[in-house]
Amino acid sequence: MSTREIAELTGKSHDNVLRDARSLAKRGVLKSEETLYIHPQNGQAYPEFLLDQRDALVLVSGYNATLRARIIDRWQELEARVLAHLQVPSNFAEALRLAADKAEENQRLQDALAKQAPKVAAIVRLAGAGGAICVTDAAKQLQLAPSKLFGWLEENRWIYRRRGSKRWIAYQPRISAGLLKHKVTGLKPDPETGSDRAAFDVLVTPKGLARLAELLAVPAALTNPGRN
Structure with a gap:
């Protein structure tokens, strides 16, 4: 809320x-x-x-x-x-069927994870990293040129800039999903409303970094953290 x-x-x-x-x-x-x-x-x-x-x-x-x-x-x-929206069984037979469906679903997930174990393990390690970092540092973690990562984020509607401004802004759905956040660097009055208007930087969260690693398919940056 x-x-x-x-x-x-x-x-x-x-x-x-x-x-x-x-x-x-x-x-x-x-x-x-x-x-x-x-x-x-x-x-x-x-x-x-x-x-x-x-x-x-x-x-x-x-x-x-x-x-x-x-x-x-x-x-x-x-x-x-x-x-x-939760599925609640009304009788014993439905409960058994639900349990069987869950078991089958879990088995499918385990099979999928087994096939992608190296990639999954790397992303899990990355997702458990420290706090949010700036986009430039995220590019280093992913072993990408910062300009390439900024370009990808803009093209795929993670970040944008208003006309005439040099400051990047994260799209709200990316913030709500926990992929990006804003770091407030200062406050100043809005000339129109008088309310505080924030100056901020875009940060990539650990969850966002893991998602980018998955989307951009950069296993070298994940499997060899000692180089970061």
Whole structure:
């Protein structure tokens, strides 16, 4: 749940909710990190937090009971949607069939993994690496020229630049998927709205690096980490 949705549910301004989240994050109370979203109307990037259930409830714990109830109701609504899509057997025969289907699916996955064991192991190692890194460092990890990686990311709609700007921006679906993130490097007032507008850099997450390694098929960079 984003701080923007919390602001909408509670009737508070997003600036105030964002201030509360930053205060808790600074004290180490929130585990979630600040990120950016692209405003659909003006194309500008603004800060927000994407919170799991624990952090969302911690954030609103200081709000009054009515506002807390709205957030809890929203979480229950989201959970109900997930449960509605789960396959639950209604009798013993269905349970056996479901178990058999799962066993067959697991076997197919194991066979596929066995065929691609070296590649899978390399990607798993890469996915478990340290924190997010800049695109240039990601190119080094993948043993690619930075210009080639930037070009691929732009062509495949991972990143883009607004006209007249030299700063790269990550597409929101890539951020939501955990492949890319924005590192906020500063804040300055938006001349139109007066709200804080963020200056930021695009970072590649470990998950994103693993996905790029898979898509770009660069086994040398994966199987020989000592060269990175």
